[in-house]
Amino acid sequence: MVRCKTIIAHLSEYMDGDTSVEMRQKIERHLRGCQRCNAVYDSTRKMLVITGDELVFEVPDGFGDRLHSFVDSMLASSESH
């Protein structure tokens, strides 16, 4: 039986599909039987759904407009040189 510590140490790789087949099977077997590790895995997964949401780091209104008018003035001043 793999220890909880080993599972947690490989959790991130496992979530990214970056473990060996053997390790993946060990992890999956462990997660089925260990409520604590399963809770850690499940909440990490939920967390990543939230942090991956575009809304978390909102881009302010008008940002694109301000940026492109800055670019316009940058282009204009580079041409005059």
Added chain:
Amino acid sequence: MQKAVETEAETELIQRFLAGEREVFHDLIRPYERMYYRQAYSILRNQEDAEEAVQQAMIGIFTHLSQLTERDKFKQWGLRIVQNKAKMIWKRRRQNLYESIDEGSSDGSGEMTSYPKQYADWRELPSEAAEKREVREAVRMAIAELPEIYREVFMLRDVQQLNLAETIEVLGLNESVVKTRLHRARIMLRESLSPIFAKPERSVWERWKGMNPWFAARR
């Protein structure tokens, strides 16, 4: 497939820009500008500075684009410039604020916990969670509190959704360092967000029923 087509179109835009069609610069940065802002904001934590960093990065990209040898890596290269400009502004601000404070302990590696302490199940919330303002704020705060070396990896991988290879290229670190930092960042962040998202053991209603003599008498 789609990605290859996009990269090809982008390489062509770079070619046209370098051939003197300066105005295609707008089209070149458009797919990434929101990413630039988020990356700068994660370092500077305020809108005005983040916008300034992105503008300065535009000058950097504009001036040095001819030196970009791997033209299919414009995305990573541009983000790296934004990242560097934001860090420069951050340093300048900090110097102004606290001239003499030692920042030696800021990498946080010494306090790394090897095993999580919070085990509570999280509520079923991801899909609508980010629509709540307090959730967004809590997540931003928790990310901001990560030591910088973990935060930058986490931002690129799990907020900006870059793949591992792209993240490695933006940061100029080796693969095992990126993987280790990402892992630690995820564990730390999950730990710090757990108290907010954990399922309450019993609902407020259940607890009230338990305390209320009328309900208690009816059991």
